[in-house]
Amino acid sequence: MNDTVIDILKSHFGHDKDITPETNMLNDLGGDEFDVVDVLMQIETQLNITIPEEETFDLQTVQQLLETVEKHNVQS
Amino acid sequence: MFKVKLILMLVALGVAGGGFLYVKNLQANLAISEANNAKLNDGIEEQKKLMVQMEKDFKDIQATLKKQQELYEKERKENEFRKKRFNKTNADGKVRDLGDLANNRTLSVERIVNNDFNNQIRCNMIAQGSPLTEEEKAVVKKTDPGFNTMCPNSANPNYKDE
Numbered sequence: 001m002n003d004t005v006i007d008i009l010k011s012h013f014g015h016d017k018d019i020t021p022e023t024n025m026l027n028d029l030g031g032d033e034f035d036v037v038d039v040l041m042q043i044e045t046q047l048n049i050t051i052p053e054e055e056t057f058d059l060q061t062v063q064q065l066l067e068t069v070e071k072h073n074v075q076s
Numbered sequence: 077m078f079k080v081k082l083i084l085m086l087v088a089l090g091v092a093g094g095g096f097l098y099v100k101n102l103q104a105n106l107a108i109s110e111a112n113n114a115k116l117n118d119g120i121e122e123q124k125k126l127m128v129q130m131e132k133d134f135k136d137i138q139a140t141l142k143k144q145q146e147l148y149e150k151e152r153k154e155n156e157f158r159k160k161r162f163n164k165t166n167a168d169g170k171v172r173d174l175g176d177l178a179n180n181r182t183l184s185v186e187r188i189v190n191n192d193f194n195n196q197i198r199c200n201m202i203a204q205g206s207p208l209t210e211e212e213k214a215v216v217k218k219t220d221p222g223f224n225t226m227c228p229n230s231a232n233p234n235y236k237d238e
Contacts, residue, residue, distance in 0.1 A: 014167040026218040033188045034172060037181050053183040060219060
């Protein structure tokens with residue numbers, strides 16, 4: 001699951017980007033709030049899960065993203 | 077002999093009278109020349125004042141032009157930033173589809189757009205001369221409070237767009 005998320009992040013932000021759990025999608029990857037929404041949509045599609053929007057409003061770091069995805073991946 | 081003396085006297089008187097008139101004429105001409113000279117000097121002073129004023133006006137125009145160019149450049153950067161925000165292409169070459177995002181994650185997009193709308197109002201206020209807040213001045217990255225998603229070049233002078 002983590003690899004899938006990292007792959008999606010790399011294909012979205014750039015394969016040359018160094019992505020760690022501490023990476024901030026806005027500050028470190030040059031993204032914005034729409035990018036986070038876009039990435040979440042891609043994750044939902046690829047992992048076939050649903051993540052409630054209310055839980056994603058303030059997502060910034062890869063760690064937060066992984067935790068949120070993991071929570072809903074386990075549930076599904 | 078008396079006649080000769082009389083003639084000489086008359087000639088002398090004539091010469092003296094002519095000389096007097098000549099000198100008088102010279103004095104009159106000199107007075108006119110002095111008056112003309114004074115007028116010319118006044119004219120030169122006026123010209124000098126005019127040149128100083130023109131130089132000042134020219135500098136003011138240059139300063140205004142520079143300010144206009146800076147404003148234009150700032151506005152151009154803001155437009156680029158907004159264009160990128162709404163039509164961004166990701167690393168895989170896919171162009172951002174706001175409609176698709178809004179259809180699938182309505183609440184999130186609505187929240188972002190509302191925030192952008194408020195930020196745009198602030199951008200307009202700044203463009204009209206509203207001073208920047210300390211929070212806006214302190215922004216160096218996107219996650220700092222006070223970051224303006226619509227016009228960071230104007231609202232956040234210490235933020236460097238990547």
